[in-house]
Amino acid sequence: MGWNSWYALGKAKGWVITNETVIRATAEKLVSTGLAAAGYEYLVIDDSWENTHRDPDGSLQANPLKFPSGMDSMAEFIRGRGLKLGLYTTPGNFTCSGETGGEPGSYGHTSQDVALWVEKWGIEYLKDCVCNTTKELRTHAYSDMKAALDKASRPVVYECDPFMDRPWETLYDVCNIWAVSDDIADDFQAWTTQIDTSYAQAINKHAGPGHWSSFDYLQVGNGGQTFPEYRAQFSLYAILAAPLFIGSDVRTIGSEALAVYLAHEVIAVSQDRLGKPGLRLWQNETSKSEVWARPLYQQPDSGPDCAVVLFNRAEVMQNISVSWTELAALGKEWQNMQLGGVRDLWAEKAVGLLSKQYMATVEPHSARMLRISLLR
Numbered sequence: 001m002g003w004n005s006w007y008a009l010g011k012a013k014g015w016v017i018t019n020e021t022v023i024r025a026t027a028e029k030l031v032s033t034g035l036a037a038a039g040y041e042y043l044v045i046d047d048s049w050e051n052t053h054r055d056p057d058g059s060l061q062a063n064p065l066k067f068p069s070g071m072d073s074m075a076e077f078i079r080g081r082g083l084k085l086g087l088y089t090t091p092g093n094f095t096c097s098g099e100t101g102g103e104p105g106s107y108g109h110t111s112q113d114v115a116l117w118v119e120k121w122g123i124e125y126l127k128d129c130v131c132n133t134t135k136e137l138r139t140h141a142y143s144d145m146k147a148a149l150d151k152a153s154r155p156v157v158y159e160c161d162p163f164m165d166r167p168w169e170t171l172y173d174v175c176n177i178w179a180v181s182d183d184i185a186d187d188f189q190a191w192t193t194q195i196d197t198s199y200a201q202a203i204n205k206h207a208g209p210g211h212w213s214s215f216d217y218l219q220v221g222n223g224g225q226t227f228p229e230y231r232a233q234f235s236l237y238a239i240l241a242a243p244l245f246i247g248s249d250v251r252t253i254g255s256e257a258l259a260v261y262l263a264h265e266v267i268a269v270s271q272d273r274l275g276k277p278g279l280r281l282w283q284n285e286t287s288k289s290e291v292w293a294r295p296l297y298q299q300p301d302s303g304p305d306c307a308v309v310l311f312n313r314a315e316v317m318q319n320i321s322v323s324w325t326e327l328a329a330l331g332k333e334w335q336n337m338q339l340g341g342v343r344d345l346w347a348e349k350a351v352g353l354l355s356k357q358y359m360a361t362v363e364p365h366s367a368r369m370l371r372i373s374l375l376r
Contacts, residue, residue, distance in 0.1 A: 001271070002042025002086065002125070003030060004217050007186075007247035015048035015097065019066040020074055022251070027081045029250045036082060038262050039271060040246060042125045042157070043078055044086030047095050050103035059116050060104055075121040086125025086157070087117055091141030092133030102132060107141060114148040118156055127159040138162050139170070146174040159214065168206040168213065177212050177243055180204075184216040186224025188365055191215070191233055192313060195240070199280060207241055209275040215240065217247030221257025230260050231346060232311060232367035238270035239278035239292045239309045239369075265345040266369055269307040273297045278307070281326045288313035289320050289362075295330045296371075303374030304333050307345070310370070312362035320368070323357035327372070339375040344368065 003026065009018045027043055030036045049071070051063045062071040071087075078085045089095070094102030106113050106128070117123045128145055130138060142160050149156045159177040160167055167178040180198040184190050194215060198204065207213045215237060220230045237244060246261060253261075278294030289312055296305040306327065310320040324337045340354040346369055352358060353375075360368045 001039040001244045002044055003040055003246040003250060004044040004046055006046040007217055007219050007222065008249045018045065018048050020069055023074060024077055025251050027078050027083055030083060031081050033250060033258055034262060035250065038264060039267060041084050042086050043083045044125055044127060046088045046127065047097045049087065050095065052103055054104050058109060058112055060113060072121050075123065079122065084124040086127065087123050088127045088129060089113065090129050090131040091138050092131050094132045096129065096131040105132065110144045111148050114152055118152045118154060123156065124154065125157045129161045135165060138165060142171055142174050168203050172206060172211060176210060177214050179214050186219040186222050188225050188229045195236060204240060204277045207277050212241065212243050215242045217245040219247045220260045221248050221254055226365065227256055228363055228366040232365065234260055234263065234266060235309045235367040235369040238266050239294045239307060241275060241277040244270055263346060265348055269294065269296065279329060281329055287318060289318050291320065291322050291326065293327055293330055305371060305373045306330055308370045308372055310360055310362050310368040312364060312366055315364050317364060318362055319359050320362050321357045321359035337374060340372045341375055343371045345371055
């Protein structure tokens with residue numbers, strides 16, 4: 001969980017406000033809003049932090065106009081707020097930033113970059129994004145970077161994004177996080193289509209502890225969706241065990257967007273220690289309704305728990321149900337169940353019992369997220 005500057009600080013405008021003043025203010029806001037305490041611990045500075053050239057010794061420092069105090073000072077400030085710094089690079093010669101045609105990438109400088117960024121600055125997250133490179137070069141470059149990170153003195157979460165190369169298969173042992181697609185617009189149709197496509201390709205069957213599918217950064221409050229749609233997206237990310245990264249400018253975030261990001265009981269499902277992604281139990285393409293479920297860690301001396309999402313893609317309100325028969329798809333321990341307690345995770349309250357089935361009314365383009373705990 002964390003925050004990333006890619007959408008938050010203006011991808012379309014070339015990230016002109018990605019600078020140390022804004023990043024410091026962002027770090028402060030992550031703490032003061034309670035987001036850091038809720039688990040959003042990584043602050044990742046995406047493209048455009050870099051200088052326009054490498055120093056004579058080959059090192060790549062921060063752009064002195066944007067970060068006049070240097071990235072080592074920036075890293076110390078972020079650590080002082082209890083956060084972990086992350087940076088962006090690319091396996092090619094140049095990054096993807098548009099206005100200058102790209103800043104230097106890490107090609108040919110992998111070990112040197114790790115020595116500076118990890119050992120001296122203390123970064124704990126590295127995003128390595130496809131840009132200005134070939135498939136053959138990419139495969140070796142990601143493996144080389146992973147090898148360098150493995151030799152570092154501190155653990156670093158490694159996000160690699162060559163989605164077109166199917167990294168969930170080709171780079172499984174390399175990536176901690178992989179992108180399942182290119183950038184996703186802040187749009188209900190965009191993210192639902194992405195989930196359908198990735199689910200049809202069985203991408204998420206590869207996900208689990210240490211290796212996660214990224215469905216892109218959340219843009220809650222950026223204006224492309226209604227808040228019921230944002231809550232539905234957050235619910236699906238949680239059921240899919242996707243990383244939760246804020247792609248909103250938290251310096252100006254509104255209370256309704258903040259409430260989505262701080263949905264503690266939904267976050268608990270996202271970060272469940274069992275680490276098993278959810279399944280789609282059924283989908284009705286005619287009514288545009290569906291049900292997802294995810295098994296959760298079972299406490300000692302207790303029955304199994306699971307999270308369930310009742311998802312309504314339609315333009316009209318619908319009643320959507322889930323039954324014990326359907327939940328049996330989660331595993332043999334879910335067979336022959338008789339009674340379960342049902343808790344609404346957005347409302348944060350108990351809402352009833354599941355005997356044979358549980359039914360709830362779901363608003364258009366919305367989701368109800370439940371936790372079902374076995375009673376007998």
